[in-house]
Amino acid sequence: MQDYAQQVLEGSPRAAARLISWLEDEDERALDVMERLYPHTGRAYIVGITGSPGAGKSTLTDKLTFALRRQGLTVGIIAVDPSSPFTGGAVLGDRVRMSRLSTDPGVFIRSMATRGFLGGLAKATGEVVKVLDAFGKDVIVIETVGVGQDEVDIIRLADTTCLVLVPGLGDTIQSMKAGVMEIADIFVINKADRPGADQLYAEVTTRVEQDAHLKERAWTPPVVRTVAVEDQGVDRLLEAVHDHRRFLEDSGALEDKRRRRAREETLQMIHGELFRRIRDRLTADGELEALVDEIAAKRRSPYRVMREVIGRWLKE
Ligand SMILES: Nc1nc2c(ncn2[C@@H]2O[C@H](COP(=O)(O)OP(=O)(O)O)[C@@H](O)[C@H]2O)c(=O)[nH]1
Ligand SMILES: [Mg+2]
Numbered sequence: 041m042q043d044y045a046q047q048v049l050e051g052s053p054r055a056a057a058r059l060i061s062w063l064e065d066e067d068e069r070a071l072d073v074m075e076r077l078y079p080h081t082g083r084a085y086i087v088g089i090t091g092s093p094g095a096g097k098s099t100l101t102d103k104l105t106f107a108l109r110r111q112g113l114t115v116g117i118i119a120v121d122p123s124s125p126f127t128g129g130a131v132l133g134d135r136v137r138m139s140r141l142s143t144d145p146g147v148f149i150r151s152m153a154t155r156g157f158l159g160g161l162a163k164a165t166g167e168v169v170k171v172l173d174a175f176g177k178d179v180i181v182i183e184t185v186g187v188g189q190d191e192v193d194i195i196r197l198a199d200t201t202c203l204v205l206v207p208g209l210g211d212t213i214q215s216m217k218a219g220v221m222e223i224a225d226i227f228v229i230n231k232a233d234r235p236g237a238d239q240l241y242a243e244v245t246t247r248v249e250q251d252a253h254l255k256e257r258a259w260t261p262p263v264v265r266t267v268a269v270e271d272q273g274v275d276r277l278l279e280a281v282h283d284h285r286r287f288l289e290d291s292g293a294l295e296d297k298r299r300r301r302a303r304e305e306t307l308q309m310i311h312g313e314l315f316r317r318i319r320d321r322l323t324a325d326g327e328l329e330a331l332v333d334e335i336a337a338k339r340r341s342p343y344r345v346m347r348e349v350i351g352r353w354l355k356e
Contacts, residue, residue, distance in 0.1 A: 045076035048175050053148060056175050060150060063167045074167065077174040082298065084116070084173040087281055088198030090186035090223070095204040096230040097183045099268035100277070105141060107278050108179050114146040116172030120165055120184040120194055148172060162193035163312075166305065169197055186220065195223055197301070199294060200284045202226045202277070205244065207236030221247070224261050226280045232265040232273065241265055259287055318353055 047055035062070035087104075089097045098119065105115045141147045150172075152165055165182065172180050184194050186203070195201050203224035208231075227248065229241045245263050252260040262280045266273035288294035322328040334340040 044073045048073070048077060048171065049080060051176055053145075056148065056171055057150075059171055060168055063171070064152075064164055070167075074170065077170065080174040081170045082173065084169075084177055084180045085285055086169060086180045086182065086197060086199045088195045088201040089181060089183045089204060090191065090195055090201060091204030091228075091230075092206070093185055095206050096266075096268040097185075097204055100202075100204060100228065100230060100266065100274070101181050101183050102141065103268055103271050103274045104181065104278060105147060106271075107274050109144065109146055111278075113178040114176065115148075116169075116175070116177035116180040117141075117147065117149045118165060118168055118172070118180065118182045119149070119151040120161065120182065120191070148175065148177060160193075162197070163308065165194050166197050186223075192223070199288060199297065200225045200281050202228050202281070204228045204230050205240060206231040207234050207240045221251070225259065225284050226277070227261055227263040228277060229263060229265045230268050233267045233270070237265065258291060258293075259284065314353075318349060322349065 044055045044059055048059060059070060059073055061067075062073075089101055089104075091097050101117060101119070105117060108115050142149055150168055152161065152168065169180055169182070182194060182198055184191050186192075186195070201223050203220070203226070205227065206229070227244050229237055229244065231237065232241075241263060248261055248263060251257070262283070264273055264277045264280050266277055268274070285294075288297065319328075322331075331340070331345050335342055335345060
């Protein structure tokens with residue numbers, strides 16, 4: 041058997057891609073490799089870029105990546121966006137632009153479009169982050185559309201989250217769902233070349249200041265204006281990311297965040313593995329169907345069955 045862990049650590053993109061496919065398919069071979077990679081994770085800095093479809097997330101990710109490369113940093117990009125140019129669903133101009141990145145050995149791009157993901161998109165994304173981290177990427181950028189629970193869970197993987205808003209997309213503060221404001225460490229007003237940008241900027245800035253006043257948060261999210269297509273404001277955005285990173289590191293919040301993530305992840309792994317084993321046992325000998333017959337005939341309740349199954353498992 042080939043030593044995939046060693047190959048990933050040595051920077052083989054083929055080994056990394058293979059491992060990611062295993063993770064997506066919940067192939068058991070991934071487990072041993074991940075176990076060996078784990079001590080080599082925790083080095084990368086993770087940046088989340090979220091916002092409505094069409095806000096310019098991919099364009100920003102692209103420009104941010106070039107800026108990071110100019111600083112000599114390597115970058116992993118995880119695009120959790122089915123419409124992302126990274127996934128090939130873009131107009132020709134985008135493809136040409138992205139291909140400049142895809143020929144750079146310092147950049148690894150992975151899209152997590154609508155395939156499989158047996159154990160959930162957020163979990164798979166978390167694993168891919170670890171692979172790219174062990175793979176040696178300095179910064180990992182996760183692009184995701186900010187909507188459902190899956191996406192919120194994905195955003196929690198990021199150390200710094202940038203919320204991208206644009207004028208004219210209905211991205212007003214009033215329209216934002218509860219909690220969306222709270223996830224932003226940095227607000228980006230993209231398409232600042234468009235009408236309404238100044239108004240949106242003023243609105244967000246006022247709201248951030250009110251919030252800072254009310255909640256006495258240790259970090260006040262900066263509001264950065266960008267024109268991603270023209271590479272304007274991207275350096276300022278990168279500076280804001282570096283500022284936030286320094287804040288997290290100096291205050292100990294980064295350690296707290298990562299500890300919290302490790303705790304959740306460990307519990308989720310135990311949860312998933314326990315469930316998988318119990319389910320496999322129940323289905324292997326047809327016991328599950330027999331139980332369902334009983335339940336359907338109302339001879340037993342699912343509550344009772346659940347207690348019995350777990351009770352038996354714990355005793356063994
Ligand atoms: N006018 C203008 N258009 C932009 C800007 N940034 C991105 N776009 C365009 O907006 C469209 C959507 O961009 P994309 O990066 O794919 O958005 P995503 O869906 O959030 O990833 C593309 O046609 C971009 O060229 C900007 O700052 N100004
Ligand atoms: Mg996109």
